[in-house]
Amino acid sequence: MSVELSHYLLVGAILFSIGLYVALAKRNAVGILMGIELMFNAVNLTLIAFARFVSPPTDVSGHVFVVFVITVAAAEAALALALAMVVYRNRETIDIDKINLMRW
Amino acid sequence: MEDVGSIVAFWMLSVIAVAAALMVVAARNLIHAVLFLILSFIGVAGLYLTLSADFVAVTQILIYAGAISVLILFAILLTPRAARDNAETFLQVPGLVVAALVAVTMGAIVLVTDWNEATRGAFPETAEAIGEALLDKYVLPFEIASVVLLAAMVGAIVLVRED
Numbered sequence: 364m365s366v367e368l369s370h371y372l373l374v375g376a377i378l379f380s381i382g383l384y385v386a387l388a389k390r391n392a393v394g395i396l397m398g399i400e401l402m403f404n405a406v407n408l409t410l411i412a413f414a415r416f417v418s419p420p421t422d423v424s425g426h427v428f429v430v431f432v433i434t435v436a437a438a439e440a441a442l443a444l445a446l447a448m449v450v451y452r453n454r455e456t457i458d459i460d461k462i463n464l465m466r467w
Numbered sequence: 468m469e470d471v472g473s474i475v476a477f478w479m480l481s482v483i484a485v486a487a488a489l490m491v492v493a494a495r496n497l498i499h500a501v502l503f504l505i506l507s508f509i510g511v512a513g514l515y516l517t518l519s520a521d522f523v524a525v526t527q528i529l530i531y532a533g534a535i536s537v538l539i540l541f542a543i544l545l546t547p548r549a550a551r552d553n554a555e556t557f558l559q560v561p562g563l564v565v566a567a568l569v570a571v572t573m574g575a576i577v578l579v580t581d582w583n584e585a586t587r588g589a590f591p592e593t594a595e596a597i598g599e600a601l602l603d604k605y606v607l608p609f610e611i612a613s614v615v616l617l618a619a620m621v622g623a624i625v626l627v628r629e630d
Contacts, residue, residue, distance in 0.1 A: 366477045368584060371518070372577040374481045378511070380570035381488040387562030388555045391497060393542050397504050400535060401488055404511050407523075415518040416584050423596040427605050429523050430597065433530050434612045438619030440535045444542040445623040451546045458550055460557070 371412035379405035392447045392457040396440065403436045476517050484510030497553045501539050508532045519590035522597050 378401060385398030407429045414425025447457050454462060487507035494500040508531040515524035543551070555562075601609050 366474055366517075368582055369577050370477065370481075371514070373574060374485065374514070376570055376573035376577060377485055378488055378507075379573070380566045381485070381492060383569055384562050384566035385492055387565060388559045390554050390556045391550060393539060393546075394497065394500065394553060396542075397491060397500065397539060400504065400531070400539075401491065401507065404508065404531070407527075408511055408514060411515055411518045411520045411523060414520070417582060419585055420591055421596070423593055423600050426520055426523050426593055426597050427600050429520075430526060430601070431605075431608060431612055433523075433526055434616060437530055437535060438616055440538055441623045442619050442626075444538055445626040447542055448545060448627045451549060456549050457546055 368412055368416040371416075372409060375405045375409040375412065377405075378402075378408065390458055390460055392450070392459055392462075393444070395459070396443050396447075399443075400436065400440065403432060407432055473517055476513070480510050480513040480517065483507075484514065495553055497543055497551045498540070500553050501536060501543065504539070505532050505536045508536070520593060522594040 382398045382401030382403075382405060385401060386395050387398075389395050389398060410425045410429050410432070414423070418425060450462060451457050456462070484507050487503045487510060490503040491500045491507065494503055508527065512524045512527040512532070515521075515527060
């Protein structure tokens with residue numbers, strides 16, 4: 364038995380689902396950001412798996428896509444954490460249950 | 468991918484990545500959750516190596532395990548009076564249902580679809596090819612990415628600046 368494309372895709376699907384649960388269910392805003400980073404990782408793993416197994420070996424488009432995704436993820440993390448700092452400065456908490464100013 | 472080393476490496480790294488991600492959910496201390504998140508990032512970097520993506524693996528360790536994790540730790544340490552218990556909201560059960568449904572759907576798609584797999588050769592070196600692609604075929608997205616990073620940096624500084 365050897366390691367095939369579907370093995371990598373299943374690992375990516377499991378990681379994505381765990382990240383989705385963390386992003387949906389955690390109460391701390393930084394915890395939600397951690398879930399989003401896990402989802403980014405799962406998508407990157409899937410892209411690299413397709414680049415290895417489906418596209419021809421000389422084509423590195425999948426790798427370039429992953430580099431761009433990592434770039435955007437870094438920008439997103441910096442901005443999200445800056446927003447968390449601003450919310451903490453104004454409300455003394457980053458608990459999303461208590462940040463309900465815009466709730467109906 | 469027929470040799471035993473690749474198979475053992477794949478299973479060990481997959482177990483590390485998935486178990487560490489599960490510990491991010493289960494850890495009751497937010498700092499511990501970040502440390503398990505770093506371990507998951509490193510496991511995924513190892514999986515990149517088994518897929519012959521050497522440049523992406525190094526980038527993953529530098530940016531995810533290095534920069535973003537330190538950023539997250541800073542954000543936790545700079546919010547000292549916020550809750551550190553890594554608890555769930557009232558949306559825990561709906562979130563669990565949605566995540567399980569997504570996992571089942573994607574798993575079924577992976578297993579049912581007949582992926583059009585190409586022949587794959589030995590492990591090629593990718594850094595040189597990625598560098599050429601970034602400055603030739605993908606030069607416009609490359610420049611836009613640098614503008615995005617600059618805008619994010621300026622935005623983050625403006626947001627957290629004391630007036």
